Amino acid sequence: MARIKRIYYRPKQRRLRWPLHCAVLCLTLFSGALSADTLAVVYPDLPPPYKQVFDQIIQGIETEHNDTLIKYPIDKPIPPDNLLQTMNDAGVNRVITLGRRGYAYNNTLKKTYFVVTGALPIKPNGVSGVSLIAAPANLFEQLRTLSPKTRQVFVVYTSKSEWLIEKAKQAAADKQLTLIAKKVTDLGEAVEHYQDILQSANSATDAIWLPLDNITANENVILPLLLRESWDKNFVVFSSKPGHVRRGFLFTLFPDNFQDGARLAQMVASMKAGEKEPGVELSLTRRVGVNLRTASHLGLEYSVKMKSSFYQTFPQSGF
Amino acid sequence: MIFLGRHKHKSIWQQLLLFLIVSICLLSITSSVTAVWVSYNQSRQILQQNSLRIADNLAHLSVLSLITASRENAQEALSQVLGFNDVTGVAIFSDKDGLLLKQGNIHWMDSELDLWFPIATATTVKDTGQTWLIAAPVYLTNSDTLTTDNGAQEFSLDNNTESLLGYVIINVSKGSLVKLINNLIAYNLIVTLIVSILLIWLLNRGLRHLTRPLSKLSETMNKAQTSGDHLVAEIAGPREVRQMANSFNAMMNSLERQEDKLIELNSGLESEVEVRTRELVAARDTALVAMRTQSEFLANISHELRTPLQAVTSYIELVIEELEIHPDFDAQVEDLNSALHSSQRLLNLINAILDLAKCEAGKMDLIVKQCSLTDLIKETENTIRPLAAKNNNRFITDLPPDDIYLNVDKEKVQQILLNLLSNACKFTEAGEIVLRCYFNESKIYWEVSDTGIGIPKEQISQVFNKFKQIDGSVKRKYGGTGLGLAIAKHYAEMMGGSIEASSELNKGSTFTFWLTIPKKREY
Numbered sequence: 001m002a003r004i005k006r007i008y009y010r011p012k013q014r015r016l017r018w019p020l021h022c023a024v025l026c027l028t029l030f031s032g033a034l035s036a037d038t039l040a041v042v043y044p045d046l047p048p049p050y051k052q053v054f055d056q057i058i059q060g061i062e063t064e065h066n067d068t069l070i071k072y073p074i075d076k077p078i079p080p081d082n083l084l085q086t087m088n089d090a091g092v093n094r095v096i097t098l099g100r101r102g103y104a105y106n107n108t109l110k111k112t113y114f115v116v117t118g119a120l121p122i123k124p125n126g127v128s129g130v131s132l133i134a135a136p137a138n139l140f141e142q143l144r145t146l147s148p149k150t151r152q153v154f155v156v157y158t159s160k161s162e163w164l165i166e167k168a169k170q171a172a173a174d175k176q177l178t179l180i181a182k183k184v185t186d187l188g189e190a191v192e193h194y195q196d197i198l199q200s201a202n203s204a205t206d207a208i209w210l211p212l213d214n215i216t217a218n219e220n221v222i223l224p225l226l227l228r229e230s231w232d233k234n235f236v237v238f239s240s241k242p243g244h245v246r247r248g249f250l251f252t253l254f255p256d257n258f259q260d261g262a263r264l265a266q267m268v269a270s271m272k273a274g275e276k277e278p279g280v281e282l283s284l285t286r287r288v289g290v291n292l293r294t295a296s297h298l299g300l301e302y303s304v305k306m307k308s309s310f311y312q313t314f315p316q317s318g319f
Numbered sequence: 320m321i322f323l324g325r326h327k328h329k330s331i332w333q334q335l336l337l338f339l340i341v342s343i344c345l346l347s348i349t350s351s352v353t354a355v356w357v358s359y360n361q362s363r364q365i366l367q368q369n370s371l372r373i374a375d376n377l378a379h380l381s382v383l384s385l386i387t388a389s390r391e392n393a394q395e396a397l398s399q400v401l402g403f404n405d406v407t408g409v410a411i412f413s414d415k416d417g418l419l420l421k422q423g424n425i426h427w428m429d430s431e432l433d434l435w436f437p438i439a440t441a442t443t444v445k446d447t448g449q450t451w452l453i454a455a456p457v458y459l460t461n462s463d464t465l466t467t468d469n470g471a472q473e474f475s476l477d478n479n480t481e482s483l484l485g486y487v488i489i490n491v492s493k494g495s496l497v498k499l500i501n502n503l504i505a506y507n508l509i510v511t512l513i514v515s516i517l518l519i520w521l522l523n524r525g526l527r528h529l530t531r532p533l534s535k536l537s538e539t540m541n542k543a544q545t546s547g548d549h550l551v552a553e554i555a556g557p558r559e560v561r562q563m564a565n566s567f568n569a570m571m572n573s574l575e576r577q578e579d580k581l582i583e584l585n586s587g588l589e590s591e592v593e594v595r596t597r598e599l600v601a602a603r604d605t606a607l608v609a610m611r612t613q614s615e616f617l618a619n620i621s622h623e624l625r626t627p628l629q630a631v632t633s634y635i636e637l638v639i640e641e642l643e644i645h646p647d648f649d650a651q652v653e654d655l656n657s658a659l660h661s662s663q664r665l666l667n668l669i670n671a672i673l674d675l676a677k678c679e680a681g682k683m684d685l686i687v688k689q690c691s692l693t694d695l696i697k698e699t700e701n702t703i704r705p706l707a708a709k710n711n712n713r714f715i716t717d718l719p720p721d722d723i724y725l726n727v728d729k730e731k732v733q734q735i736l737l738n739l740l741s742n743a744c745k746f747t748e749a750g751e752i753v754l755r756c757y758f759n760e761s762k763i764y765w766e767v768s769d770t771g772i773g774i775p776k777e778q779i780s781q782v783f784n785k786f787k788q789i790d791g792s793v794k795r796k797y798g799g800t801g802l803g804l805a806i807a808k809h810y811a812e813m814m815g816g817s818i819e820a821s822s823e824l825n826k827g828s829t830f831t832f833w834l835t836i837p838k839k840r841e842y
Contacts, residue, residue, distance in 0.1 A: 191387050
């Protein structure tokens, strides 16, 4: 059985004046209804650079959670009941699960605790949490900034991304963009649509959005096709997957781990406070990564100030 | 070694060179063959591995064409692959719909497809002498090549899946491999040949230099053998050759010294031989003189002895004849008969002694003439019968039915028979004396047997000795000179035969006289 690592962490002590301390103490002592909020964070125990992601999320959590925070880094899978028991013994009353390994315990933990999930591209299916998928509104906002001439956005999606497209339509309208969404069922259909788009669309005013979809954004078929064709035909292509900007698409939005962590803590606190489950929220990150070479190829120029505001630019030095 | 045995007649330099040439050739061939084989195998492996990679690449490139079932997309992928030198044909198959597109030189049978597929990785499905057919599966995956490690997977809810879309087959020609092999063989042969020639030339010079002292030594030895001179070899060359030369020179010196000794010894021996020869000659001359003297003595004495005795005998016979007329002189006649008898005995003894001396001096000659066996026996019988009758003995002859002619000294044969028969008559009383004659292919036998007093076993070997009779008493009773058998044996041996005796005391004796003479029949 893997050993459960428990790392007890005390929040950073703010400099409270002694009266405030006393007030808090009194409130704590005389409050029958109040009890200590012990928040557990279950996340994968990974080496750098991935460890840094969870550290940032936890830092964000800590800004919103002042009480006891217990971290459960999962190295090897452990029986969910064991974890549950451990948490019970520790007096946990709310849980944030991060990543795939953390998400694996959701079904067990949510029977007992308030659970929210992060660090995954979750979609509404009975969970609550902050999805890694960036909000389309932020994407379109960046599109307007980086490619001002674009007026129309094409997107090919499957039923898995349908919930997102609805939000995207609204967001596009808010940004004075037209979203042309085409639903497909398989990869062949997706290829066909992309080829149609590339044939018929106007590269000057049209752009293509790749959602987080393993069919319509297939790494081995769609990406090479779009990369080649978009380059040849000077199409603006942007993606919801951060790794795609390195491969040549114009831009993407990187997760704001700290922000997401803070939001997760808020969400679980509100659930604990009795509010209804918030469901899945999209990431509100604005950390834009831009491929300057692609931008240059497309004739898009950015000022130094703008460039400095980018979270990451590509190609990076050494490429 | 058998190989070298056939070239025994060649010099050591030639044999060494031959041996080294063969060794170099073997080494060259072995190393060339090994190099070519190793190179071929490595090149083959590399080509095959490259081909597998090409097939894999084509499989990646074919994903789009299989998804879209588009020949145009497939065309682009195929064209890329056909750009490789060794790829002569390509084909793309969909798992559901079969052949999508084929290009170039590639063929297969439908039955083969059922055997080849499915496959999990790029595989060589057919290997002929000229080509390989390599197939690879085409999978559709969704794995991000940049985020395949476990860490990145933690941020995704999707599992990496792969589904089979179809297969690609490429036809890879082994032409470049064959060309490589041919070039390898050719270059190897050329280089080997050049290096071998150079090496042989170097070896030749080196060996000649090394073996020259040995050849010179061998020449010197040969010259020494043929000329017989004590030649000295030059001390030069490798250590072993110098040792051999030293040993040879030492041997030559030793031989020279021994030869000198021999010459000295020889000259000493020659002088001694000369002296001995002179002595021998003197002795021989003395013996010859003595023999001549003896012969002359014998000749003289025989005449001097016989003549008076014959005269005495004759005169006694004459007086007996005259006195026998007058009966008053009977007593005187009897005395004169005794004197006559003694004279005859003395004469016989002298004759016998002279005959024996002649035999022993080698002066007795054989007078070989043809004579009839029957006549010889008849004459002998006529002489012996009265002698046999004197002691009341029966005389029987047993002769061959047919007469034969013999080339013998008749007188001597008769003498021998008369000696044997007269002894038989003398030593037998009222008995039987048989003369048997028989012959075979090479010998003629006369057998004289009697039923007389016999000879003791211990004395039978001495009967042929001179003056030997059984004992003194016998001599005195029976008389005789004791020389008859000795003379008979000499005569027999002179004629190439012999006499043998066998006897049983008081029962009788048998004397067998044989000659090895060819018989001649004339009718």
